[in-house]
Amino acid sequence: MTGSTGVLFVVATPIGNLGDLGTRARDTLAAVDAIAAEDTRRTGQLLSRLGLSVPLISLHEHNETARLRPLLARLAAGGSLALVSDAGTPLISDPGYLLVRAALQAGHRVSPIPGACAAIAALSVAGLPTDRFIFEGFLPTRQAARRARLETLAPETRTLVFYEAIHRLAETLADLVTCLGAAREATLARELTKLHEQVLHGSLAELAAAAGAGEVPVRGECVLVVAGAAAVAAEEHEARRVLALVAAQLPPREAVRLTAAITGARPNRLRRWVQGAPGDDRGTDEE
Numbered sequence: 001m002t003g004s005t006g007v008l009f010v011v012a013t014p015i016g017n018l019g020d021l022g023t024r025a026r027d028t029l030a031a032v033d034a035i036a037a038e039d040t041r042r043t044g045q046l047l048s049r050l051g052l053s054v055p056l057i058s059l060h061e062h063n064e065t066a067r068l069r070p071l072l073a074r075l076a077a078g079g080s081l082a083l084v085s086d087a088g089t090p091l092i093s094d095p096g097y098l099l100v101r102a103a104l105q106a107g108h109r110v111s112p113i114p115g116a117c118a119a120i121a122a123l124s125v126a127g128l129p130t131d132r133f134i135f136e137g138f139l140p141t142r143q144a145a146r147r148a149r150l151e152t153l154a155p156e157t158r159t160l161v162f163y164e165a166i167h168r169l170a171e172t173l174a175d176l177v178t179c180l181g182a183a184r185e186a187t188l189a190r191e192l193t194k195l196h197e198q199v200l201h202g203s204l205a206e207l208a209a210a211a212g213a214g215e216v217p218v219r220g221e222c223v224l225v226v227a228g229a230a231a232v233a234a235e236e237h238e239a240r241r242v243l244a245l246v247a248a249q250l251p252p253r254e255a256v257r258l259t260a261a262i263t264g265a266r267p268n269r270l271r272r273w274v275q276g277a278p279g280d281d282r283g284t285d286e287e
Contacts, residue, residue, distance in 0.1 A: 012115030
């Protein structure tokens with residue numbers, strides 16, 4: 001640590017309802033020397049509603065690297081900065097990581113001013129397990145890449161949290177049905193904390209049908225919370241994945257033997273899979 005008196009405050013702002021801005025966040029925004037904002041116009045509107053006038057510095061994904069030196073110079077001179085995103089908690093699918101990391105490496109204090117986060121807000125009302133979950137942010141925009149990513153997540157047993165642009169929602173829900181299964185329980189949260197807040201619960205198939213039928217207006221911000229895979233389903237998915245990879249390189253007998261050793265799956269079940277046999281593959285192991 002350098003002992004610098006400069007402080008970088010990472011300030012969460014409302015995701016829709018201005019009443020969610022805490023007193024400490026408002027006081028911090030009023031007291032800092034400048035605010036690094038993802039979109040200075042949106043942050044300027046927020047400050048205006050709060051009756052504040054604070055210098056704004058643009059900081060977004062296209063200029064963050066170039067902005068580091070002057071921002072660090074402000075901190076080194078003992079100045080205080082606030083980092084905000086357009087809405088919610090900075091760095092959660094928003095820029096700011098490079099600045100926070102650089103400030104820490106330079107020995108400056110970085111202090112969180114917590115508040116709203118769309119992912120956590122959606123998770124809190126989804127009615128799905130919250131003891132263990134993973135945040136995936138935005139999925140790839142191209143369908144092939146999106147489906148490939150979802151295939152890797154299919155066996156994940158933790159609750160899944162995604163952000164999605166409203167104009168891609170129907171396509172993404174369709175891909176979730178294809179890759180994770182129609183029956184997976186899920187929640188769609190749109191426009192959280194705003195006037196037209198909408199939270200839908202159901203299976204992925206039901207949510208996809210609702211989006212396709214126009215029951216979800218094409219406006220606002222979306223969060224998808226999806227139940228994780230059942231443990232048995234996750235184990236089967238992994239065994240099938242390994243078997244497919246091994247069977248592409250080895251004869252069926254060897255592929256079954258190696259896959260069983262790697263995954264612990266039952267050999268008789270693996271033999272049925274590699275042979276493509278129909279019907280119920282449950283049964284006792286063949287020794």
